[in-house]
Amino acid sequence: MSEQNLVFLGSFASAKSLKELTVNFGSIIVEDGKITKITNQLVDVQSDRYSGYKIVRLTDDQVLIPGFVDCHTHAPQFPNLGLGLDRPLLEWLEKYTFPLEKRYSDVEFAAKVYDVVVKRLLNNGTTTACYFGSLHLEGTLELAKSAIKHGQRALVGKVSMNLKNDAGYYNDTKKELAEVERFVEAVLEYKNDLVQPILTPRFAVSCDDELMSGLADISDKYECRIQSHISENHSEIEYVLKINPDCESYAHVYDKNRILNNRCIMAHAIHLTDNELQTMVHKGVAIAHCPASNTRLCSGLCPVRKYLDSHLVVGLGTDVSGGDSATILDAMRRTMDVSAHLEMKGNKGFAISWIEAFYLATLGGAKALKLDHKIGSFEVGKEFDALLIDPYAVDGPIDKHAYSVSGNAEEHVINLLQKFIYVGDDRNIAQVYVKGEKAKYLL
Numbered sequence: 001m002s003e004q005n006l007v008f009l010g011s012f013a014s015a016k017s018l019k020e021l022t023v024n025f026g027s028i029i030v031e032d033g034k035i036t037k038i039t040n041q042l043v044d045v046q047s048d049r050y051s052g053y054k055i056v057r058l059t060d061d062q063v064l065i066p067g068f069v070d071c072h073t074h075a076p077q078f079p080n081l082g083l084g085l086d087r088p089l090l091e092w093l094e095k096y097t098f099p100l101e102k103r104y105s106d107v108e109f110a111a112k113v114y115d116v117v118v119k120r121l122l123n124n125g126t127t128t129a130c131y132f133g134s135l136h137l138e139g140t141l142e143l144a145k146s147a148i149k150h151g152q153r154a155l156v157g158k159v160s161m162n163l164k165n166d167a168g169y170y171n172d173t174k175k176e177l178a179e180v181e182r183f184v185e186a187v188l189e190y191k192n193d194l195v196q197p198i199l200t201p202r203f204a205v206s207c208d209d210e211l212m213s214g215l216a217d218i219s220d221k222y223e224c225r226i227q228s229h230i231s232e233n234h235s236e237i238e239y240v241l242k243i244n245p246d247c248e249s250y251a252h253v254y255d256k257n258r259i260l261n262n263r264c265i266m267a268h269a270i271h272l273t274d275n276e277l278q279t280m281v282h283k284g285v286a287i288a289h290c291p292a293s294n295t296r297l298c299s300g301l302c303p304v305r306k307y308l309d310s311h312l313v314v315g316l317g318t319d320v321s322g323g324d325s326a327t328i329l330d331a332m333r334r335t336m337d338v339s340a341h342l343e344m345k346g347n348k349g350f351a352i353s354w355i356e357a358f359y360l361a362t363l364g365g366a367k368a369l370k371l372d373h374k375i376g377s378f379e380v381g382k383e384f385d386a387l388l389i390d391p392y393a394v395d396g397p398i399d400k401h402a403y404s405v406s407g408n409a410e411e412h413v414i415n416l417l418q419k420f421i422y423v424g425d426d427r428n429i430a431q432v433y434v435k436g437e438k439a440k441y442l443l
């Protein structure tokens with residue numbers, strides 16, 4: 001895709017593992033969108049080797065970091081950001097969410113909203129997003145088209161629902177399965193290597209066995225990912241067990257329909273039993289931790305540390321509009337807050353550090369979406385999805401002297417990264433790159 005070859009000179013930081021950062025001062029060479037060389041010295045950009053390359057020199061206060069991965073968000077719900085968050089999940093869905101999502105039968109409306117959503121996320125540093133669209137085939141294709149147009153890496157899902165609700169927002173089963181297949185084929189026909197389809201049974205409250213197992217067949221046929229929600233709220237869990245009396249747990253409902261496998265990512269997973277947790281780990285299911293909506297809809301406190309210790313793969317999701325913020329920076333902060341609250345309530349070791357939150361937002365998210373062979377950290381051979389951050393771009397004059405005491409270069413980079421993660425916003429993201437292409441929008 002990218003014809004532009006680039007040389008970055010300056011400081012870089014990326015997650016090596018949950019607990020370890022890699023910090024470099026030197027050069028990153030990007031050729032045709034891929035990282036081809038990382039050095040601990042500044043390469044000689046005057047040499048013939050780099051003639052024609054675009055040279056990007058970072059200032060002392062700038063750092064390159066991998067782009068953020070949002071593992072779970074609902075693109076059609078953006079117009080509802082901040083509305084109705086005083087209601088519990090099932091009420092909120094019926095009153096606010098389904099009526100809004102119904103409007104995406106209007107393709108023009110869909111195109112208008114999705115254009116803004118994709119640009120907004122890119123500007124906030126989300127280089128990869130895993131999207132729920134709406135029930136509509138044409139409307140959700142507009143989301144895929146927006147991601148392609150603006151150069152965002154994306155998994156795009158047409159939502160599937162076949163059980164009745166008060167809003168009349170569901171589909172006939174056969175029609176739904178046929179439309180999903182057409183959706184998958186249409187996205188594959190775009191032949192865009194950044195954007196792929198993901199099957200999207202909304203959750204077991206709105207999908208029956210016939211629909212879920214039909215979607216599992218389509219997922220097998222096209223080898224595509226599958227996403228849904230699990231165990232977000234106690235009333236939801238109770239209802240799912242009531243309509244599936246043959247199942248002993250929420251996870252069992254999905255498992256019986258062949259949804260749980262290593263192509264699957266489940267949002268929330270707050271109230272998993274130990275058996276469900278073991279099933280998810282054993283089947284290779286990843287989860288999208290969505291701390292903002294878990295708190296806003298009073299769904300619960302997700303024990304992320306317990307899950308990580310059990311080797312469950314975890315990424316972060318903003319989950320708009322149950323979540324009240326579209327930026328992964330907030331998801332990192334909420335992850336730290338919720339986990340600190342769990343620790344303060346007596347769960348020793350449950351707090352998630354800022355380094356761990358950074359891992360979850362980048363490499364962890366890439367692993368959850370099975371994209372870590374391509375993105376998530378800076379390694380030779382990976383594609384170059386990155387943010388050029390400038391943590392002092394806004395309030396530099398106030399506190400710039402605060403970090404310059406030690407004179408240690410690595411500590412300086414760590415201070416910059418920490419400042420960005422705790423207090424930064426989109427104004428501190430000077431540039432966004434997806435596969436080596438600039439993707440920051442001037443709105």
Ligand SMILES: O=c1[nH]c(=O)c2nc[nH]c2[nH]1
Pocket residue numbers: 074089093097202203229232293319322
């Ligand atoms: O936070 C959520 N947002 C949704 O749109 C949704 N649908 C099912 N379950 C859900 N949870």
